[in-house]
Amino acid sequence: MSKTNAGRFFxxxxxxxxxxxxxxxxxxxxxxxxxxxxxxxRHALHSSDQFAQSCGLPFSPLDDLVTFHTVFGKTVPDVSLNAVANLGYAEGRWETPLWPGDTITATSEVIGVKQNSNGKSGVVWVRTTGRNQHGEVLMSYVRWVMVRKRGQGPAPETVIPELRSAVAAADLVIPRGLDFSAYxxxxxxxxxxxxxxAVGEVIDHVDGVTIEEAEHMLATRLWQNTAKVHFDATNRPDGKRLIYGGHVISMARALxxxxxxxxxxxxxxxxGAHANPCFAGDTVRAWSEVLDIAETPAPGVGAIRLRLVATKGAAGVLRTDDGKYHPDVLLDLDYWALMPE
Amino acid sequence: MSKTNAGRFFxxxxxxxxxxxxxxxxxxxxxxxxxxxxxxxRHALHSSDQFAQSCGLPFSPLDDLVTFHTVFGKTVPDVSLNAVANLGYAEGRWETPLWPGDTITATSEVIGVKQNSNGKSGVVWVRTTGRNQHGEVLMSYVRWVMVRKRGQGPAPETVIPELRSAVAAADLVIPRGLDFSAYxxxxxxxxxxxxxxAVGEVIDHVDGVTIEEAEHMLATRLWQNTAKVHFDATNRPDGKRLIYGGHVISMARALxxxxxxxxxxxxxxxxGAHANPCFAGDTVRAWSEVLDIAETPAPGVGAIRLRLVATKGAAGVLRTDDGKYHPDVLLDLDYWALMPE
Amino acid sequence: MSKTNAGRFFxxxxxxxxxxxxxxxxxxxxxxxxxxxxxxxRHALHSSDQFAQSCGLPFSPLDDLVTFHTVFGKTVPDVSLNAVANLGYAEGRWETPLWPGDTITATSEVIGVKQNSNGKSGVVWVRTTGRNQHGEVLMSYVRWVMVRKRGQGPAPETVIPELRSAVAAADLVIPRGLDFSAYxxxxxxxxxxxxxxAVGEVIDHVDGVTIEEAEHMLATRLWQNTAKVHFDATNRPDGKRLIYGGHVISMARALxxxxxxxxxxxxxxxxGAHANPCFAGDTVRAWSEVLDIAETPAPGVGAIRLRLVATKGAAGVLRTDDGKYHPDVLLDLDYWALMPE
Incomplete structure (x- = not known):
């Protein structure tokens, strides 16, 4: 029996x-x-304990994407080691901030499977949940990937989960104590x-960052995501390493x-869709579109739904005439954030 | 109205x-x-809690340049986003060590303006002060930059601040409790x-470090300095990123x-002067000249005034025959440090 | 008198x-x-406080190699600044885990010298001991290096220490409280x-990581190892920087x-032997061979002796027909680890 992990197949x-x-x-x-x-x-709530305290929190939580990347990294050996493609995300919700000292564990429930017509692969849907050491849910999200089949056995019964196109504003979880009235x-x-x-407003975030191999590898390892495509230059004929999609998410969010x-x-x-692969040497820029605006029950705290697009080209361009993502588009992400009203 | 920061003009x-x-x-x-x-x-006081305690401090403070870089980084969006050149520093004084857990805020007072004769730019002097969460001054310094004018309006009244050529030894602030008598x-x-x-002594620090893009970008971001020239390879025809001058300061000081x-x-x-730009691939070396020596009231603690020169060439060379900085010189810094008597 | 450290000679x-x-x-x-x-x-004991607690420890210790690298780094200015070659390690033992907040100091005792027949260099054996702030031994190990002679003086009396080929299982120090019975x-x-x-079993660890200049320099500096060969691209005609052998050790161990x-x-x-130099651009892989298996007195805790080989080529290959290391082999390390029975 081999001692190493060959990963799961469909x-x-x-x-x-x-x-x-x-x-x-x-x-x-x-x-x-x-x-x-x-x-x-540079978001102040994640930069300063005092700023976080002025917003009703005990101190500054880790960036929310640290939770996402760490939980995602834990799933890689079980979910995406033999994945052909990362197809999408849905129903992601942060329920508890990540505080320094917290320990993250993760589980995934298989909620859908659908074999492809070629019989060689299939789509798997999982709902992944990250928890802290108290058993509280830090975040959960649905992700679906295309995975290779090991053999030629019969197809399982198709189950396609019903997924909401967006988390309803009423279902957002506001961190306990958050108060923007003295923001x-x-x-x-x-x-x-x-x-x-205003809904429909587009914001060009102006700045660009050129990506280096050392940086994306440091980041990806930090989340214990060890998928070899990100680290092994002998894996592709052109010697390039595919940059973890989450690195682009964090870069665009920071920009x-x-x-x-x-x-x-x-x-x-x-x-969210990782529209095109990102490689070292690409200069990542970002633009956002306001998709929705909502109230929350917390004092002074509103919610803004944003499309965040990472691009290695011009702002504002998303798709070509045939409806496909423009080759310069790296990421198309749809998320809710909290903002002072 | 644009949501993004276009920076201040003259x-x-x-x-x-x-x-x-x-x-x-x-x-x-x-x-x-x-x-x-x-x-x-490798300076021991910034490396070991026990060493710092043997010098009378409660534990090891952050490197003094961490204070400088963090405060400097905060000023960039307000002071140097439209700067053409960083012209000089003066009257910098560290007043309180930076302890782990401290939160840094910064303010700058405009203390001088002088429009250039071309009417297209001008020099602005600011005195920047960084404070901790208790409101104590961590450090303050004067910096002057050349900034573009937005329009063609009249020149403001010229105000040129009087600046001392060096902080007097008597004005140095010794960290509370510092005692080198058991050093x-x-x-x-x-x-x-x-x-x-001895005053006039020149020390060649021997070692060299070749600079990588990933490293200077990690450093510059760490101080939340987001000036695009440091990160965006599409910003110059040659694809080079200009290395944050503070990266060279810290490298030379460590060497x-x-x-x-x-x-x-x-x-x-x-x-201090950033004599020539530094780019990835340059191998940075450093040499120092002793400029002055002084006593302080703290037990066993003396002060040494040093010229610290970073170079990508030979030690000891500073200027060419025409009085300009030698093209190999990257940095010419004048500072006071504390040393056991 | 020069102020800088010229290093020790034979x-x-x-x-x-x-x-x-x-x-x-x-x-x-x-x-x-x-x-x-x-x-x-990804070893869980070094990743999670809760996992470490479930193994009887108060919280998660630093990776054991952090102790080794930090202690080793401290010895460089005194032991290997003028070293021509790092010849070997023996009798290394970890005696106390490294906890966050610990301060490491190191001493080395000279235990052997042997001048080479050419009269220009010699071999020096030192036993290096790292201690924490309580004076407890964190680890000790013997290392021998070939060092240049300064002059042409007579050879010292040859002393070659007797070194064991391996630490006996009975001499392994098990961290206080370690208990794998609820692993x-x-x-x-x-x-x-x-x-x-099974003894003799060979495990190919499958994954590879391509090494970047920025990463090995960050790592090497982190341990305050400032040997110029690792940092200065002008040091060799081909502009390559020699990668600190410990970087390869940690990479292989993690893989x-x-x-x-x-x-x-x-x-x-x-x-351990650093069989061939490693340079940026090399893709490091690893394989292990089980050399021995032993019991320990701690509940549920066994010991496994492993040969860990880092290679930039295929797994399993160690030597060429003439008995020399295969040119692809970077590291051949022999160590004991603790494993649940």
Whole structure:
């Protein structure tokens, strides 16, 4: 018997199964420092304990994407080692902030399977849940991937989960205590409050960052995501390493500070597509479109639904005439963030 | 109205104005670990809690340049986004060490303006002050930059601040409790005390470090300095990214350990010039000249004033025959450090 | 007198001398975060406080190699600045885990000298001991290097220390409290316990990581190892920087998770050779051979002796027909780790 993990194939997923992902991870301030070194992250709530306290929190939580990346990384050996493609995300919700010292564990429930007509692969849907050491849900999200079949056995019964196109504003979980009624716009970096944004508004975040091999590998390893495509230059004829899609998410989100400095916390992931691969040498830029605006029950706290597009080209361009993503588009992400009203 | 920050132009500075810089930042041990990874920093006081305690401090403070870089980074969106050139520093003084857990905020007072004769730009002087969460001054310094004019309006009244050529030894602030009377030279790494150095002495620090794109970008982001020239390879025809001058300062200071291991804490920045741009691939070396030596009231603690020169060439060379900086010189810095007598 | 450190030459080592290495270093969680960013490290005991507690420890210790690299780094200015070659390791033993907040100091005792027949260099053996702030031994190991002679003086009396070919299983120090009787194999990542491994078994760890200049320099500096060959691209005609051998050790050990996820703690270093130099651009892979299996007095805790080979080629190949290391082999390491029985 081989000692190493060959990963799961399509046949190894049965609807209803719950997979316990390995290697729990304690996250502290070192990971926060690295997050600031890897991304131009400047959202004040994630930068300053005092700013977070002025917003009703005990101290500054880790960036919400640290939770996502760490949970995602745990799933890789069980979900995407033999994946041909990462097809989508839905129904992502952050339920508890990640505090320094928390330990993250993750499980995934298989909620759908559908064999492809070629009989060689299939689509698997999982709902992944990350929890802290108290058993509280940090976040959960649905992800679906195309996975190779090991053999030629019969197709399982097709189960396609019903997924919402977006998390409803009423279902957003607001961190306990969050209060933007004494929000300091000067310290946060921009004067724009929720009422200053209009649905349909497009914001070009202006700045660009050229990606280096060393940086995306540091980031991807930090989340214990060890998928070889990100690290092994002998894996492709051109010697390129495919950049973890989450690196592009964090880069684009950090760049969006310039114009969305007050979109402080990410509370839902409605959907997302890694439209084209990103490689070292690409210069990543970002633009956002306001998709929706909503109230929340927390004092002074509103919610803004945003499309965040990462591109290696011009802002505002999303698709070509045939409806496909423009080759310059790297990421098309749909999320909810919290912003002072 | 655009949501993004276009930066201030020359017209936007009025003498007496105080600018509150955005994004307070809590600094902990993660930033210290990164500092040690980014620079060959070995000064014992900043490396070991026990060594710092043997010098009368409660534990090891962050490297003094972490304060400088973080404060400087906060000023970039308000001071140097439209700057054509960073012209100089003066009257820099560290007043309180930066302890892990401190949160840094920064403000700048405009203390001088002078429109250039071409009417298209001008020089702005600001005195920037960084404070901790208790409101104590961590450090302050004067910096002047050349900034583009937005329009063609009249010149403001010229105000040129009087600046001292160096902080007087009597004005140096010694960290509370600092005591070098039981200083352990063996653990510090070198036997040389203040009396072993002579004014005019030149020390070649021998070692060189070749700079990588990934490293200077990690460093610059860590201080939340997001000036696009440091990150965006499409910004110049040659695809090079201009390395943040502070990266060269920290690299040279760390290299100066070899010969100045006992110059433990930086307490004043008398002046500095980024003589030539630094790019990835350059191999940075450093040499120092002893400019002055002074006593302080703290037990066993003396002060040494040093010229620290970073070069990509030979040690000792500073200027060409025409009085300009030699093209190999990257940095010419004048500072005071504390050293056991 | 020069202020800088020219390093010791062969003549400067006398059997019985004890060298106090400079620059004590406090290690905290920032270094752990960086370790996870630099290496694909996933051993659960070093990743999660809760997992470590379930194994009887108060919380998660730093990776055992952090102790080794930090202690080794301290010795460089005194032992290997003028070394021509790093010849070997023996009798390495970890005696106390490294906890966040610990401060490491190091000393080395000269235990052997032997001048080479050419009269220009000699071999020096030192036993290096790293201690924490309580004076407890963290680890000790013997290392021998070939060092240049300064002059042409007579040869010292040859002293060659008797060194064991491996640490005996009975001499392994088990961390206080370690108990694998409630070990969670699902969270650890693999089901294989000690009894599943057989002496002579070879495990190909499958994955590869391509090395970048920025990464090995970050790592090497983190341990305050400032040997110029690792940092200065002008040091060799081909502009390459020689990668610190410890970087390859940590990379290979982290890759060995895939197949040896339960080899949780390193407790002895029996020997090791840096078979060929490693340079940026090399893709490092690893394979292991089980050399021995032993019991320990701790509940549920067994010991496994492993040969860990890092290669830039195929797994399983070690030597060419003439008995020399195959040119693809980078590292041949012999160590003991603790594993649930």
């Amino acid at each position: 046949e190894d997923y049965t609807v209803g199964d719950v997979i316990t992902h390995a290697v729990p991870r304690t996250i502290k301030m070192g990971e926060r420092a690295l997050y600031h070194a890897l991304y131009p992250a 300091d716009f000067a310290l946060a970096g921009e004067p724009h409050r929720l009422s200053d944004y 969006s500070f310039n114009g969305l400095a007050n979109a402080q916390m990410i509370v839902a992931l409605n959907g | 017209e936007d500075y009025t003498v007496g104005d105080v600018i509150t810089h955005a994004v307070p930042r809590t600094i902990k041990m993660g930033e210290r670990a990164l500092y040690h990874a980014l620079y060959p920093a 352990d030279f063996a653990l510090a790494g070198e036997p040389h005390r203040l009396s072993d150095y 100066s350990f070899n010969g100045l291991a006992n110059a433990q804490m930086i307490v004043a920045l008398n002046g | 003549e400067d080592y006398t059997v019985g001398d004890v060298i106090t290495h400079a620059v004590p270093r406090t290690i905290k969680m920032g270094e752990r975060a960086l370790y996870h960013a630099l290496y694909p490290a 969670d194999f699902a969270l650890a990542g693999e089901p294989h316990r000690l009894s599943d491994y 060995s998770f895939n197949g040896l996820a339960n080899a949780q703690m390193i407790v002895a270093l029996n020997g």
